[in-house]
Amino acid sequence: MNSTPMNTVCLLGSPRRDGNSDTLAKVFLEHAEVNGARIQKFSLSDLQYNGCRNLFECKTGSEHCGQTDELTPVLAAISQAQVLVLASPVYFTSVSGQLKLAIDRFFSFFVPDYPTASQKSRLSGGRHVVLLQTQGEPEDRYADLLKSFSASFTGLGFDKQHLVRACGVRNPGDIGSSSSVLDDCKKTAESIYLGPALQEIEKD
Ligand SMILES: Cc1cc2nc3c(=O)[nH]c(=O)nc-3n(C[C@H](O)[C@H](O)[C@H](O)COP(=O)(O)O)c2cc1C
DSSP states (O other): SSOOEEEEEEOOOSOOOSSSHHHHHHHHHHHHHHHHOEEEEGGGSSSOOOOOOOOOOOTTSSSSOOOTTTTTTHHHHTTTOOOEEEEEEETTTOOOOOHHHHHHHHHGGBTTTEEEEEEEESSSSEEEEEEEESSSSSSTOOOOOOOOHHHHHHHHHHOOEEEEEEESSTTTGGGGGGGHHHHHHHHHHHHHHHHHHHHHHOOO
16 A cells, blocks of 8 residues: 555536446545545535636636636645546536536646646646546447547646446446446556555565
8 A cells, every 4th residue: 555645536527416427436435545545525516616718817827727616626636636536427428517617627737838848737747537437328439538538638647547437327326236347446446546566466
């Protein structure tokens, strides 16, 4: 186990409590906590915030987003997080609107000359992002959702990217029978929090 706890921020993108993505988040965070993570969880549907308004203050003098609202402490927590967990249903081919608005605000983490800078982010690199994705349609749909965010997340410093998907789940509770997905969640958490320690155990 890592000696310093890994700060972990989880954003819940679904408005449904105890829905499928919420269940994945619970399983992931349970295993994160067991393996020493420090966790903060935010239910985006409970917060009042806007998407990016392109004020550009974060690129013209301020180090932070120009808007102050209920996403402000979330962005501050993310800036201190080694692991960012995004739990979201697929809504109309992408992440939920609640999550997409929040992701757009991550723009404030980019430095002013980010298009050309080699260090594009105000955040250090080597961080993890985990997408816990749920969808009603089968596995062959939306397999590339995380990939579509990959370059942006890498630029921000979240270059270690992990995907857990539950497919063919529509109603809350559908995921309950999908135990291999819950196992994926556990394994993904262990690979992040146990990291080198896990590799050592597997070598023995
Ligand atoms: C507004 C809305 C849009 C949706 N769009 C899609 C979609 O495009 N593709 C899909 O596979 N499922 C879609 N779904 C189904 C959800 O992704 C699915 O029910 C998921 O398990 C919900 O996760 P949750 O229980 O965490 O809310 C949609 C559901 C809603 C309410």
